[in-house]
Amino acid sequence: MRLPIGFRVRIRADVRRIDRRLLVGGSPLRAVRLTDAALARLDDGEITVVDAATEALAARLVDGNLADPVLSGAAVDPAGLTVVIPVRDRPDQLDRALAPLAGLHCVVVDDDSHDPDAVEKVARSHGARIIRLPENLGPAGARNAGLRAVRTPYVAFVDSDVTVEASTLLALSRHFADGRVALVAPLVRSRARSRKPRWFERFDEDDSSLALGTRACVVRPGAAVGWLPSACLVGRADRLGTGFEEAMRVGEDVDLVWRLVEAGEVVRYDPDQVAWHDTRTTIRGWLGRKYLYGTGGADLAVRHGRKGAPAVMTVSMAATAAALMVHRRWSLPIATAGIAYGTLSLRRRLPETPERDRLAVQLCAQGLGWTVRQEAALLLRHWWPLTVLLAPHSALVRRALAASLLVDVVVAQVDNPGTRYRPLARRLDDMAYGAGLWAGAVRARSITCLLPRRPGRRTGQGGTSPNG
Template sequence: MKTVPLPTGFRIELDPDARQLSDGLWFGGSPARVLRLTAAGRKAWQELETGPVASAAAGALARRLTDAGLAHPIPPELDGEPDVTVVIPVHDRTELLERCLAGLDGKYPVLVVDDASLDAAGVAAVVAKHGAKLVRREENGGPGAARNSALDHVGTDLVAFLDSDCVPTPGWADRLAAHFADPLLAAVAPRVRPLAPDTTAGRYTRAAGSLDLGDRPARVAPGTRTSYVPTAALVARRSALTAVALDGAVFDPALRVGEDVDLVWRLHEAGHRVRYAPDIHVHHHEPATWPGLLGRRARYGTSAAPLAKRHPGSLAPLALHPWPALTVGALLARRPLLAAVAFGGSIGSMVRLLRAHDVPADGVVRAMASAVEQTWLGCGRYGTQFAAPLLAALLVRRGWGRRAAVASLLLGPPVTAWAKQRPGLDPVRYTAAAIADDIAYGAGVWAGCLTHRTSEPVRPALVRRPLRFDPKGER
């Protein structure tokens, strides 16, 4: 298939993890890969390194790098006002709706869909106060169904979805709309920052909000570092939404939770691009109490099973590479000799793979050590989410070695996260909160599995291909 170049005027920025191994040889991306450039590709890289895309060759290379996650696009300035309608679904919560509408700058038409609110008059009064258009649904169908109703009344090229419990920052829609200079882009999402009170639950949420996907830009696709974006705040191309509609419905009305993930994955499967742009922020109201926070995490978990049935293979909770997994398993079983042999095997296997593709093997030991660490942390979160009762039972059994191994799985991920972030909570309360968070989410996943009679959301995936290699001379 012919590559559609990134258009003239776009710049790119390298991903922080991208490394130039030698002239024309790059490593990085998500999933990790090695990209080798031809002489023409190296010339195109020189153009991208010093300025925006100005040639077809540079545009093709920019597309290749941004699709692989080795780099991220920076769009040119907007040429005129974008054609945008802001869509806000709401079910009661008039105070939050008031705050949301007050945060808009009034540049674009706003359509509020009342999803059968009990206080219909209150919602209508807030909408009228801010000069927005109101569409009323008589039967509550959830946010996805409400957005579908809105799309029947939208005629603009772009749709800016915004939840009623969000507060936008100035210029958020303009800056996201600039990305649509790329004809392949279907949707782009900002970073959703938690707007939480100064309670223990609120401070934890500010450090580990479930909708906050971090500060690193990304192409959004299953199996990558950023596998989805929420529609709490999202700008989308209306024609792309229509193209992936199911029986006329853009959002699956059967999904009360996870309808945004389903839409993003359908857009990806159709060949569109979806991007995450964390340099643009929108704030999101968060629960003030632990019951509210953990209850919402459990509801999010219930979406895993229906999503897994709609998108088989896209929702593995844990990806295991054979050698690092064997190393971690041996360490947890207190078999240091076996762990050393497995770690040596991982190094040897990777060195042979790299040499077979004429790639320098510098830094392999550190890379494999990092892979072992990530496997250990991944196993810890997986165990906490889906096997917490088993871990608790093992903790009370005799044997300090066994207890230490289990405690490392239970405590390792939250303690590591606390050390990296240094949030506004002490390590003990942060660790307890993170464990409760994972258990609540896992309970929701198990409940969804039982309802939909599937085990896919709790089955780890074995990854046999640790590194991708683009064919020699492809660019």
């Protein structure tokens, strides 16, 4: 058994229970009808593994993001975890990274620093092992060099500009009570180190590209969390294979996660645990990093096809959302027809229940809202060069652009409640990332990374797409 006897999972608070036996939620969205046997094993919203049947039920609910594990067990022995920190210069940041990791085995991999002695001095002062590389391999190669030196069952990868407590890494290791879990990551928040943080640093603190939300998740393409940043990861050393793809200077973390998922491994995101990433201290460094992230999209598309599509939507919901965003006289009848079609489509696919009609309407509205959000992001972020090119010549594009800007304000407040909306920073962030995405597409001679994809009619076993 991969889940031990006594392992518990709890139905998520955001999952709707209809007629007691129908669960609607998860990520991707799905509807699962519980059998009488499964219902009998559900105790106050929890399943406890006592045999093969309860193990299968618990695993299915967790894998569908309908339930989360109850992490009541102990963490791994600190002696069984090695922390690998790749670094190139930046001894001050390295010193901050190593300080909270006292008590853990640490391996610092010097990726051909200009001043290797300064790096070694800091590493030695914290009792860390130092590995010097004779040439610069990049983050992926440096992490792999550290991984090859690991002799413990578990390994953590922590970037030199990240601070995370040893207790946080050990808390993440509790996920390995599930024998299927190969990799887990915390929420990575940004923190400005400047005495007086500038506007773009404050924006990054509120809206970091590395912060993937506050919803725990099994990570896979198409789920609420589809990738993990390599800024902070904890994994089973023997399940990571050869580690990161060294030919990739960006996107190597996404590639690793997707390869693990393809191999049948389970990857988890745990936002209850937090690591802190230093913000960039210059506008050039901040925008340069966003641009670099964008360039990785094309390489990921070459390796993984449409998994990293910038949007996932059905044709009917895409047309409905577009009609609403251009708000013309003909928008209402088109939107009405699209909503009716989506509702009927969902109704046919939902299990028989007295609340099926109302549920179909709710799910269709939810899918439409998500599609509007995605189309706004396409116009403002992924496709902004086309938006700028076409807007002067098309009233429809200008209307859609105006709607997208309004949607962006709403999304910012929903995703980061209580934070200040910074339109300049958001637009520069979008433009830098989008420019990198297009540059990567041109270099790869492929537009795959720019194209939305349609969801499958089934998003998982027993699943239903939220887009209708």
